[in-house]
Amino acid sequence: MSTISHRSHAVALGAEDRIDLLLIGDDPGDVFLVEKMLADSGLEIRMTVAESLAAARRSVTRRTQCIIVDLSAPDDHDPVERLREVLAISQNAAVVVLTGFHDTRLGVRAVAAGAEDYLVKQEVDGPLLARAIRYSIERKRAEETERRLVEARILGRENARLERGLLPVPLIDDPGLRHHTRYRPGRRRALLGGDFYDTVQTEGGTVHLMIGDVCGHGPDEAALGVQLRMAWRTLVLAGHTGEQLLGTLDTVLGHERRSEEIFTTLCMITIAPSLRTARMHLAGHPAPLLFRENRGDGGDGGTSEVTALPEYAHGPALGLVPGAEWPTTEIDLGESWSLMLYTDGLIEGRTGQGPARLGTEGLVGLARKARHRGATGRGLIDTLVGEVEELNGDALTDDLAVLLLSRDGAAS
Incomplete structure (x- = not known):
C-alpha cells in the first residue's frame, strides 16, 4: 500500500x-x-x-x-x-x-x-x-x-597524467633555443583533439619541427594524431627526413585511419645544425610565420620583421593522393629568429563582424602588432590566441595547436 x-x-x-x-x-x-x-x-x-x-x-x-x-x-x-x-x-x-x-x-x-x-x-x-x-x-x-569534488580531483589528476603522456616533451639539447607551445582541443572536456606537434634535435645538431591536423574532432581523430606523432618521432630518430619521411607517414595514415575519407595536413621544418637555414615541407597545411630580429649596430634597438613563409612549394595533405610528392622550400632564417607553426584553428575564425575569415594574412597583422608591443615567447602565443578568441566572441570550436621555436643569435 x-x-x-x-x-x-x-x-x-x-x-x-x-x-x-x-x-x-x-x-x-x-x-x-x-x-x-x-x-x-x-x-x-x-x-x-x-x-x-x-x-x-x-x-x-x-x-x-x-x-x-x-x-x-x-x-x-x-x-x-x-x-x-x-x-x-x-x-x-x-x-x-x-x-x-x-x-x-x-x-x-x-x-x-x-x-x-x-x-x-x-x-x-x-x-x-x-x-x-x-x-x-x-x-x-x-x-x-x-x-563529486573528490571524483573531480581524481579525474583531474588522471587527465593531467594522461595529457603529459600523450603530449610530447621536446628533445632539444641546444641551450640557445627556446621552445613554447599551446594546445587546446575543440571538444568540451576533451584531453586531446586531432592536432599534434613535436620537436626533436638529432645527433649533429639538426632540429626537426612538425605540426599536423587530422580532419575531424572526435576521439578516433585524437588517437590517430597521437599515432602519427609517435611514428614521426620514431622515423626522425631513425634518420629519415624530408619527402621520404612524409611518404612513410602517408602509408602509416592509410593503415591506421578508420575510413578512406580521413586525411591529415602537416607542416615539417628541418633546421640545419648552423641554425641559420632550414628546409620546409607543407602537406596541405598553413604556412608558418617567421620572425626575424633585425638588430642595430650596437646589437639593440633593432626591429622585428614578421612574414608568412612562402606556400608555392605545397604538396597535398596526407591520405589524399597516392604516390604524392612534397617539394622542398629552402628558408634563410638569419641570426636571430622565431618560427611559429600552428594549426588552422588559429586562422579559420572570423575577423569580428561579418563572414570574413582571419586567414594567414590576418594572423601576420596580429603578430606584427603583438611584437611591436614587445610580446615574445609564451606571451606572444597567449596574446595571439587571446586576440583571435576575442574576435570570435571567446568561442573557438576547432582544435588549436601552436609551436614557437626561437633563437637569439647574439646570446648564442
Whole structure:
C-alpha cells in the first residue's frame, strides 16, 4: 500500500518549498504517529508510505529527499541487511532509521552502515523528527558534494597524467633555443583533439619541427594524431627526413585511419645544425610565420620583421593522393629568429563582424602588432590566441595547436 499524507504546514526551508519523504513501515500505528509528529512540526511534507521493500522500490524517485525506515520489527532477523537494501535503492535520498527503546546499539550500527541518522521511537517528538530530517538531507547533500569534488580531483589528476603522456616533451639539447607551445582541443572536456606537434634535435645538431591536423574532432581523430606523432618521432630518430619521411607517414595514415575519407595536413621544418637555414615541407597545411630580429649596430634597438613563409612549394595533405610528392622550400632564417607553426584553428575564425575569415594574412597583422608591443615567447602565443578568441566572441570550436621555436643569435 502507498498513501499520501495531506497533513502539511509550510515552514521556511531556504530554496525548498516541500520535502518529499518516503516512510517504509507496515505498522499503521507507527505511520499515524509519524504523520502526527510531522503535522505538528510545521514542515511541509509530501509523505509516501510503503509497507514493504518491494513497494519502496516502486515509490522512490529522484525527487525523494529522505527515507525513514523502521528497523524495530520483531520478525526482522537481520535489520542491518534490510537497511543495506534500502540504501541500495535510495539514490540521492538521505536515510533515517527508526529503532525501538532497546535497540540503540542497532541505531549506531545503522549509521555506521550508511544511514544519516537514527531515532528511538519512544523518545522522538515532532521538532526532533523535523530537525533530524532537515539535518539528514543537508548532510547527504554535503556528502554528495564532497564525493563529486573528490571524483573531480581524481579525474583531474588522471587527465593531467594522461595529457603529459600523450603530449610530447621536446628533445632539444641546444641551450640557445627556446621552445613554447599551446594546445587546446575543440571538444568540451576533451584531453586531446586531432592536432599534434613535436620537436626533436638529432645527433649533429639538426632540429626537426612538425605540426599536423587530422580532419575531424572526435576521439578516433585524437588517437590517430597521437599515432602519427609517435611514428614521426620514431622515423626522425631513425634518420629519415624530408619527402621520404612524409611518404612513410602517408602509408602509416592509410593503415591506421578508420575510413578512406580521413586525411591529415602537416607542416615539417628541418633546421640545419648552423641554425641559420632550414628546409620546409607543407602537406596541405598553413604556412608558418617567421620572425626575424633585425638588430642595430650596437646589437639593440633593432626591429622585428614578421612574414608568412612562402606556400608555392605545397604538396597535398596526407591520405589524399597516392604516390604524392612534397617539394622542398629552402628558408634563410638569419641570426636571430622565431618560427611559429600552428594549426588552422588559429586562422579559420572570423575577423569580428561579418563572414570574413582571419586567414594567414590576418594572423601576420596580429603578430606584427603583438611584437611591436614587445610580446615574445609564451606571451606572444597567449596574446595571439587571446586576440583571435576575442574576435570570435571567446568561442573557438576547432582544435588549436601552436609551436614557437626561437633563437637569439647574439646570446648564442
